[in-house]
Amino acid sequence: MRFWYWLGYTLSKIVARLFFRYRVIHAERIPKDGPMILAMNHQSFLDPPLAGIACDRAIFFLARKTLLGVPVLGWLLPRINVVPVDRDGADMSALKTIIRLIKSGQGTILFPEGTRTQDGALQKAQPGLGLVIAKTLAPVVPMRIFGAFEAFPRTEKLPRRHPITIVVGEPMVFSREELAAGGKEMYRELSERVMAQIAALELPKA
Numbered sequence: 001m002r003f004w005y006w007l008g009y010t011l012s013k014i015v016a017r018l019f020f021r022y023r024v025i026h027a028e029r030i031p032k033d034g035p036m037i038l039a040m041n042h043q044s045f046l047d048p049p050l051a052g053i054a055c056d057r058a059i060f061f062l063a064r065k066t067l068l069g070v071p072v073l074g075w076l077l078p079r080i081n082v083v084p085v086d087r088d089g090a091d092m093s094a095l096k097t098i099i100r101l102i103k104s105g106q107g108t109i110l111f112p113e114g115t116r117t118q119d120g121a122l123q124k125a126q127p128g129l130g131l132v133i134a135k136t137l138a139p140v141v142p143m144r145i146f147g148a149f150e151a152f153p154r155t156e157k158l159p160r161r162h163p164i165t166i167v168v169g170e171p172m173v174f175s176r177e178e179l180a181a182g183g184k185e186m187y188r189e190l191s192e193r194v195m196a197q198i199a200a201l202e203l204p205k206a
Contacts, residue, residue, distance in 0.1 A: 001058045002058070004079035005081055008049070009058075012193070016164070019161060020052075020163060020164040021163040021164070023165050024166045025167045025203075029139055029168045030168060031141070031171065034105055034139040035102045035105055035136060037102065037108055037132060037141065038054075038110070039110055040139050040144065040145055041143075043116060043117055044159075045170075046151060048109060050148065050166060051166065052109065055107065059107040060082075060101050060109075061080075062085070062098065063083070063085065065084040065085060065151070068084050095132060110128070112194055113126065114126040120149040120150070122195070125191035125194065126191060128191070129194060132188050134182070134190065139171040141169065143166055144167075144199075145202035146164065147162050147163050148166045151164055167201045167204075168201075169201050172193075
């Protein structure tokens with residue numbers, strides 16, 4: 001990990017454990033090297049850093065391009081592996097960058113739903129994840145976050161204390177033969193298959 005990533009990683013882990021009693025179930029299922037896509041449901045602004053600290057390795061993130069115009073953040077975000085994306089339209093340049101990074105052996109976190117939930121419920125998958133899967137054939141690790149919506153729903157300006165847990169599923173591997181059809185419908189189907197695996201993950205019983 002580069003210095004600024006390591007610093008953000010370390011501080012995020014400390015805050016998550018102290019403030020949210022953060023824990024990860026089955027972290028050993030996350031590949032420690034090689035190309036990888038982490039796919040997780042999207043509950044709050046907390047999700048990207050919490051997904052990042054679930055790994056023992058540096059990963060890449062997508063974030064709104066407008067954040068680069070914020071003082072300090074604009075300087076910091078590129079140093080902690082953030083790839084800017086234009087949310088006003090289909091930003092293929094950002095996806096191409098993510099695809100290139102994955103093909104080079106990096107990992108990334110992607111949210112199949114595309115945006116944060118309004119009510120805490122799982123949303124319909126969008127085709128973007130499926131496109132990245134088809135172009136990279138990287139293993140996909142389904143993850144489900146619990147408690148982040150209660151801690152920091154999109155209607156609130158500040159987070160509150162609430163336990164947050166990430167449950168990691170078994171990696172999914174797709175063959176080139178499965179992806180021969182191509183096209184947006186196939187991309188959506190791939191995303192939906194991953195979303196179904198996310199939905200199947202449950203908190204362990206106490």
